[in-house]
Each structure stands twice: as C-alpha cells, then as structure tokens.
Amino acid sequence: IAIINTTAPCPTLSIVPPPSSSSSSSASPSKPYLVPPLLRPRSLRGRRGGGGGGGGGVASPSTRVFASSMSAAASADAVVVAPSEVPEKMRAWIYDEYGDAGVLRLEDGVAVPEVGDDQVLVRVSAAALNPVDFKRRQGKFKATDSPLPTVPGYDVAGIVVKVGSQVKNLKEGDEVYGDINEKALENLKQFGSLAEYTAVEEKLLAVKPKNLDFAQAASLPLAIETAYEGLERAGFSAGKSVLVLGGAGGVGSLVIQLAKHVYGASKVAATSSTGKLELLKSLGADLAIDYTKENIEELPEKFDVVYDAVGQCERAVKAVKEGGSVVVIIGPVTPPGFIFIVTSNGEILAKLNPYLESGKVKPLLDPKGPFPFTQVVEAFSYLETGRATGKVVIYPIA
Numbered sequence: 377i378a379i380i381n382t383t384a385p386c387p388t389l390s391i392v393p394p395p396s397s398s399s400s401s402s403a404s405p406s407k408p409y410l411v412p413p414l415l416r417p418r419s420l421r422g423r424r425g426g427g428g429g430g431g432g433g434v435a436s437p438s439t440r441v442f443a444s445s446m447s448a449a450a451s452a453d454a455v456v457v458a459p460s461e462v463p464e465k466m467r468a469w470i471y472d473e474y475g476d477a478g479v480l481r482l483e484d485g486v487a488v489p490e491v492g493d494d495q496v497l498v499r500v501s502a503a504a505l506n507p508v509d510f511k512r513r514q515g516k517f518k519a520t521d522s523p524l525p526t527v528p529g530y531d532v533a534g535i536v537v538k539v540g541s542q543v544k545n546l547k548e549g550d551e552v553y554g555d556i557n558e559k560a561l562e563n564l565k566q567f568g569s570l571a572e573y574t575a576v577e578e579k580l581l582a583v584k585p586k587n588l589d590f591a592q593a594a595s596l597p598l599a600i601e602t603a604y605e606g607l608e609r610a611g612f613s614a615g616k617s618v619l620v621l622g623g624a625g626g627v628g629s630l631v632i633q634l635a636k637h638v639y640g641a642s643k644v645a646a647t648s649s650t651g652k653l654e655l656l657k658s659l660g661a662d663l664a665i666d667y668t669k670e671n672i673e674e675l676p677e678k679f680d681v682v683y684d685a686v687g688q689c690e691r692a693v694k695a696v697k698e699g700g701s702v703v704v705i706i707g708p709v710t711p712p713g714f715i716f717i718v719t720s721n722g723e724i725l726a727k728l729n730p731y732l733e734s735g736k737v738k739p740l741l742d743p744k745g746p747f748p749f750t751q752v753v754e755a756f757s758y759l760e761t762g763r764a765t766g767k768v769v770i771y772p773i774a
C-alpha cells in the first residue's frame with residue numbers, strides 16, 4: 377500500500393446539529409436491521425446483568441446486520457472491578473514475529489499493562505478488527521511499529537477499572553469505547569485491545585452510547601473516526617453529493633450513514649458487489665452501484681466528493697465534479713485526490729454519540745460474528761478475505 381502524509385486541511389466542524397432528545401424515538405433504528413439476542417455465554421449473564429435486546433427487521437435478503445436498537449442493553453453490563461481486583465496477569469492474543477494469522481497465539485500469562493498518568497485501564501468487553509491490524513501483523517509498518525511481541529487491536533469497548541493520576545473526567549465503572557492508537561501508524565501501543573485489559577489515554581475514549589452494547593460500540597471507533605475525518609477534510613456539508621467506493625465495508629458503511637444522516641447530503645451513491653446493494657440503500661444510499669456491472673467513470677453524473685475506501689483513486693477522480701474533493705484512505709493517489717491517516721479522538725466519538733443514541737447512525741456488524749475471544753485467528757482470516765460486511769467484532773472478552 378502507499379500511504380503519504382495528509383495534504384488536505386485539518387478538519388473543521390461542519391456537521392448539522394445533533395438530534396434533540398425528542399427525535400430519538402422518531403428515529404428508531406429498529407426497522408432496517410435485525411437485532412439478535414446478546415451473544416454472551418450463559419455463565420456470564422448473571423454476573424454482569426445479562427444485557428438483552430431483540431426484535432427488528434431484515435436489512436436485505438443476503439445479509440444480516442446487528443444494529444443499535446438494543447433496549448437499554450448496554451448499561452446492564454456494567455460491573456465495577458475494584459483496582460485491588462485487577463489481576464497482574466491476563467489472557468491476550470500475542471505474536472512475536474510478523475506473518476500470517478498463524479503467528480497469533482492466545483496466552484494466559486501476559487502482564488496487565490501499567491497505567492500512565494493520562495491513561496485509564498479498561499477491562500475489555502469487546503474489540504473490533506481493522507485491516508490495519510493484519511497489515512501491521514504482516515510487518516507492513518515494521519519501521520514505525522512498537523517492538524515485538526505485540527498484542528494487536530485498536531478498537532475497544534469496556535469498563536474503566538483504574539485511572540491515572542492526571543485523568544480528569546473518566547472514573548472507575550465508566551463504560552467507554554475508542555481507538556487506542558492516536559495515530560494509526562505511529563507510536564503504536566505494544567499492548568492492544570485483543571486482551572482482557574488495555575491501557576488507553578483518556579482523550580482517546582468517550583463514554584459509550586447508552587443504547588449500544590459493548591460489541592456494537594467496539595465496532596465503531598476507528599471506522600467512524602476515519603469516515604468523519606475524511607468527510608471533514610473534504611469540506612463535506614449539507615446539500616453536497618458524495619460517491620462512496622466500498623460502501624459495504626467498515627469505513628464505507630459509516631461514510632454513507634454520516635453523509636446522509638449527519639451532514640444532510642443531497643445525494644449519496646455507493647458501490648458494492650451485487651449481493652450488498654440492498655444493504656447500501658438501507659444505510660442511506662440513494663443510488664447503489666454494482667461495481668461488477670457498472671463503471672463509476674461512466675456514470676451520467678459527477679459528485680462533489682468521492683470517498684475512496686477501496687484504493688481506486690485513478691478511477692475515483694473521473695467521477696468527481698470539477699473543483700470537488702476525492703478522499704483516499706488506501707492506495708496510490710492521483711490528483712486532485714488526497715490521502716490521510718486517521719487520528720483517534722474521543723471528542724469526535726462524543727460529538728457523534730447523539731446520532732448513535734438516536735439511531736440515526738447505526739453500527740453494522742458482520743453477521744459471521746461476533747467471534748468469541750478464542751476465535752481471533754478465524755476472525756482475522758475472515759477479515760483478510762476483504763469481503764466482510766461492516767465490522768468484524770470479537771466478543772465477549774473479559
């Protein structure tokens with residue numbers, strides 16, 4: 377992959393005002409998605425309050441997604457672990473050489489990370505995988521990576537069990553979510569989220585939306601921050617049109633939703649293979665384009681913004697209006713396209729929380745998951761096919 381430094385201006389804030397509380401009920405997320413019962417082993421249900429959820433509809437005949445209409449599912453999960461109860465050792469996925477998914481092993485005796493002054497220790501309930509996790513494991517970022525061995529994982533949702541001396545707002549017992557690496561390719565943490573505990577700077581976390589369970593919350597941070605930052609850098613705003621390449625992926629599915637339901641796009645078009653076109657529409661796409669049958673270069677209309685989440689910038693620039701923006705998150709860049717690397721920021725999550733809590737924006741979990749903690753290798757292998765729909769989530773963890 378080719379990744380270069382950002383050339384676009386820093387994000388400004390151009391989203392429409394968050395929904396008022398009265399809009400919550402009118403924007404019920406229950407319709408388009410099927411919500412399964414919370415997937416947690418029976419043995420854990422009593423101890424942590426169980427959670428729950430159910431009902432909902434079906435997104436499309438070919439794909440089933442989990443969404444945010446859990447009825448107060450999440451808060452019932454909370455259990456406060458007193459600092460004295462935090463063990464010294466934990467279970468974690470770890471690798472000590474770069475390679476394919478086979479280098480990963482689940483180990484029992486990994487030291488629970490120390491908490492820095494500005495950090496909290498999170499007992500990890502759920503984590504999500506991102507392509508950057510397997511690219512890192514393959515050694516693609518060797519030059520800037522933390523030393524081996526590595527506990528992988530960027531996205532986390534869990535409960536704060538310890539706070540550093542300089543932590544201002546979070547406290548023990550808070551249910552939080554976030555992407556633990558501030559820069560996706562620099563200063564990466566050696567001890568990531570595929571573990572029972574992970575230490576994270578307070579500023580990278582936000583309080584979890586009340587209506588989401590931990591698996592749903594874990595699916596969001598890196599992908600939604602990438603979607604948001606790209607739209608901001610492109611100067612996206614109400615009344616503009618956007619074409620999303622890769623609309624069914626972790627990032628693309630959130631670009632569609634943010635553009636339509638947060639920014640107030642005039643038109644959202646998105647690409648996927650044939651079986652995922654209905655899903656694109658259910659997320660908010662006005663136009664779902666089958667990339668196996670149509671060429672985006674030949675569409676009869678051009679777009680204010682093209683958001684390329686698949687690495688086809690050379691083609692993407694042919695679908696943008698003159699003076700428009702082409703946001704690229706992967707692959708080589710052709711002018712006027714620009715690429716950026718996401719910055720994790722809990723404030724962005726906090727800003728988007730009202731849209732998640734109202735159901736305007738919904739987590740999209742691949743129906744093959746959530747994968748239990750013992751099946752991280754299988755989860756990686758699946759993500760690495762490049763065919764995942766939405767996010768691949770690991771749950772339950774601790």
Ligand SMILES: NC(=O)c1ccc[n+]([C@@H]2O[C@H](COP(=O)([O-])OP(=O)(O)OC[C@H]3O[C@@H](n4cnc5c(N)ncnc54)[C@H](OP(=O)(O)O)[C@@H]3O)[C@@H](O)[C@H]2O)c1
Nearest residue numbers: 507602622624625626627648649705706716717718763764
């Ligand atoms: N620069 C950054 O900061 C940043 C941040 C996040 C991600 N990324 C990168 O962005 C890329 C996307 O990330 P992601 O998390 O969204 O990946 P992902 O969830 O693994 O994407 C999988 C999806 O891509 C779709 N897809 C594959 N080829 C396609 C094509 N030619 N046209 C349309 N859709 C296609 C697949 O749909 P079909 O099955 O229908 O093909 C599938 O649903 C990755 O390379 C990742 O490393 C970069």
